[in-house]
Amino acid sequence: DAKTTQPPSMDCAEGRAANLPCNHSTISGNEYVYWYRQIHSQGPQYIIHGLKNNETNEMASLIITEDRKSSTLILPHATLRDTAVYYCIVRVDENQGGKLIFGQGTELSVKP
Amino acid sequence: DAGVIQSPRHEVTEMGQEVTLRCKPISGHDYLFWYRQTMMRGLELLIYFNNNVPIDDSGMPEDRFSAKMPNASFSTLKIQPSEPRDSAVYFCASSLRWGSNQPQHFGDGTRLSIL
Numbered sequence: 001d002a003k004t005t006q007p008p009s010m011d012c013a014e015g016r017a018a019n020l021p022c023n024h025s026t027i028s029g030n031e032y033v034y035w036y037r038q039i040h041s042q043g044p045q046y047i048i049h050g051l052k053n054n055e056t057n058e059m060a061s062l063i064i065t066e067d068r069k070s071s072t073l074i075l076p077h078a079t080l081r082d083t084a085v086y087y088c089i090v091r092v093d094e095n096q097g098g099k100l101i102f103g104q105g106t107e108l109s110v111k112p
Numbered sequence: 113d114a115g116v117i118q119s120p121r122h123e124v125t126e127m128g129q130e131v132t133l134r135c136k137p138i139s140g141h142d143y144l145f146w147y148r149q150t151m152m153r154g155l156e157l158l159i160y161f162n163n164n165v166p167i168d169d170s171g172m173p174e175d176r177f178s179a180k181m182p183n184a185s186f187s188t189l190k191i192q193p194s195e196p197r198d199s200a201v202y203f204c205a206s207s208l209r210w211g212s213n214q215p216q217h218f219g220d221g222t223r224l225s226i227l
Contacts, residue, residue, distance in 0.1 A: 032212045043116075043203050043218035044155070051213075091212045100216060102155040 003027065003090040009107040012082075018075040020106050022088030025069045032091045033064060034100065035073045037084040044087065044102070047073065078110045114138070116219035118204050124225045130192040133222045135204030136185055145205040145216060146179055146189050155203070161187065162210065194226045 005023040012018040024033065034049040048055055048062045050071075055062045061074040075082055087105040117136040125131055137144045145160040159169040164181040172179070176195070181187040191198055201223050205216040 030212070034215070041220075043205075043220045046215040046217055049213070049215060093212060099157055104154065 003101070004088045004103055006086075006088050006103065006106045008104065009109070011109050011111055012075075012078045014080060014110055014112050015077055018073075018078040018082065018108060018110070020073040020075075020086050020088070020108065021070065022072070023070045024088070024090045027068050027090050028093065029068075030093050033062065033068075033071050034089040034091050035060070035062065036087045036089065036100075036102070037082075038087070038105070039081075039084040045084075047086075049091075078108075080110050080112065082108065083110045084108060116204055116206055116217055118202075118219035118222050120222060121220065122223045122225075124227065125194060126227050127195055128193045129226075130190065131194045131198075131224060131226075133189040133202050133204075133224070135187045135189070135219060137187070137204070137206030138208075138217060139185070141206035141208050141217075143207045143210060143214075143216075144181060144187050145207075146187070147203040147205065147218075149201045149203060149221070150199075158189070196226045199224055199226050 003026055032049050032051050035047040036044040038044045048057055048060050050062045050064055064071045085105040085107050087102050089100055092099045119134045142163055146158040147155050149155045158171040159179045160167055161181045179189045201221045203218050203221045205218040207214045207216045
C-alpha cells in the first residue's frame with residue numbers, strides 16, 4: 001500500500017510556480033521520498049528524490065520538512081507540457097525489497 | 113542517451129493467443145523491472161532481474177505469465193494463453209544499481225488489448 005497522501009488534482013497558471021504537496025507521516029528513517037510524473041500515454045518519468053535534505057535538479061526542487069512527515073515538489077516555472085499526474089512515493093527500504101509503490105498521484109493541470 | 117526501449121507500443125490480439133513483450137534497458141543498468149498499469153489497480157511491479165537473473169517474481173499474477181532476460185540488453189514478458197483481463201499497459205524500467213537511492217527509469221510501455 002502507498003504510504004503517501006496527495007491531493008487528487010491541482011491547477012497552476014503557466015509561468016507560475018507549481019507547488020505539489022505530499023504527506024508521508026509514517027515514513028521510516030531510511031526511506032527515500034521519490035517523485036515521478038506520468039504524461040498521458042507515456043511511461044512514468046523520474047523527477048527527483050531525497051532522504052533528509054532539500055534537493056534541486058534541472059527539473060524541480062524537493063523540499064522535505066525537518067520531521068520528514070511531508071514534502072513539496074516545486075516546479076519553478078510551470079509550462080503547459082508539465083500537465084501530468086505527479087506521484088509522490090516513499091520507497092521501501094532496500095533490505096525489504098526497495099520497491100516503488102505508486103499511489104493515485106496528483107493530476108496537475110497547467111493552464112494558459 | 114537512449115532510454116528504456118519497449119516494443120511493440122501497441123498490441124491487439126485475440127484471447128488464447130501468445131503475447132510477447134520486449135524491453136531493452138538502458139545500457140549499463142544492472143536491474144530490470146516489469147510493471148503493469150490498469151485503471152483498477154494502478155501501477156504494479158510484476159518481476160525484477162539483477163544481472164539477468166530473476167530476483168523477485170512475487171508480483172507475477174499467474175503461471176500464464178513468464179519473463180526472461182537472456183542477456184544484459186534484452187528482456188521479454190510472455191503471456192500464454194492470454195485473457196481479456198490481461199489488457200493493460202506494461203512498462204519496463206531499469207536502474208543502474210540496487211538500492212533505495214537508485215532511480216528507476218521507465219520506457220513508454222506496451223498497450224496490450226486482448227479481445
